[in-house]
Amino acid sequence: MITDSFDTSTESITHPRAFIGEQGHLFDTCILTFSHEIMAHAVEALECTDVGSIGSVRGSTPIYAFQRGGRTYGLFNVFVGSAMAANSVIELNWAAGATRFIIFGSCGSLVGEKTNGKYIVPTKAYRDEGMSYHYAPPADYIKIKNAQTIKALFDELGAPYVEGGVWTTDAFYRETCAERAKRVSEGCIAVDMELAGVQAVCDFHNFELYAFLTSGDVLDSPVYTPEGLHEANHSLEKLYLALKIAERI
Numbered sequence: 115m116i117t118d119s120f121d122t123s124t125e126s127i128t129h130p131r132a133f134i135g136e137q138g139h140l141f142d143t144c145i146l147t148f149s150h151e152i153m154a155h156a157v158e159a160l161e162c163t164d165v166g167s168i169g170s171v172r173g174s175t176p177i178y179a180f181q182r183g184g185r186t187y188g189l190f191n192v193f194v195g196s197a198m199a200a201n202s203v204i205e206l207n208w209a210a211g212a213t214r215f216i217i218f219g220s221c222g223s224l225v226g227e228k229t230n231g232k233y234i235v236p237t238k239a240y241r242d243e244g245m246s247y248h249y250a251p252p253a254d255y256i257k258i259k260n261a262q263t264i265k266a267l268f269d270e271l272g273a274p275y276v277e278g279g280v281w282t283t284d285a286f287y288r289e290t291c292a293e294r295a296k297r298v299s300e301g302c303i304a305v306d307m308e309l310a311g312v313q314a315v316c317d318f319h320n321f322e323l324y325a326f327l328t329s330g331d332v333l334d335s336p337v338y339t340p341e342g343l344h345e346a347n348h349s350l351e352k353l354y355l356a357l358k359i360a361e362r363i
Contacts, residue, residue: 120246120250143187148192179210199308221280222333
């Protein structure tokens with residue numbers, strides 16, 4: 115079964131070296147955004163330099179670097195979905211040397227009255243995806259281990275937030291009412307598509323992950339609507355909050 119896929123007794127067949135070459139050492143901290151609009155703004159506003167790329171059959175995605183406060187940071191337009199986002203983290207480490215990753219994006223709210231107008235600090239992720247079972251022992255949830263750090267930074271910065279579990283799923287169109295109710299009963303307040311897999315990969319490779327979300331669509335309303343998703347996906351304040359986090363970790 116997929117839950118029995120974690121193998122600690124044999125070596126991986128493939129390695130990023132085969133696709134990227136020797137490991138690069140360009141920056142330690144990398145900001146990951148899913149939004150092409152935020153990415154386009156950041157490349158110009160932060161005077162980013164194209165320092166490499168991650169390639170695939172769909173084409174190449176640039177890796178950017180920028181200077182801030184005398185330090186070099188990375189910036190990457192990360193792919194949607196647990197497996198693709200988690201593999202991006204592995205490849206960014208190998209291509210550029212990053213070991214600290216700040217990831218932010220939109221999510222669906224499972225409890226609208228709790229998340230409205232607040233950032234979401236994930237504390238655990240339900241593993242309703244495939245990637246995490248290859249990088250962590252089987253369990254229903256994985257701990258988002260730097261949640262306390264994000265909470266402390268949000269307190270320092272005066273950013274309004276709520277903490278709770280998230281439901282990471284690959285099946286965007288099979289988020290059912292019964293599953294939503296079950297996840298809420300277990301303490302989940304949002305649904306996303308990446309965190310469980312990305313956290314598992316970071317734990318496995320001893321990387322540090324710092325995550326926060328903004329809710330867009332609300333899954334506990336009587337009639338579902340995607341209204342709010344565009345703002346949650348592309349609003350720029352998340353970028354500048356991530357920059358403040360990067361300066362402090």
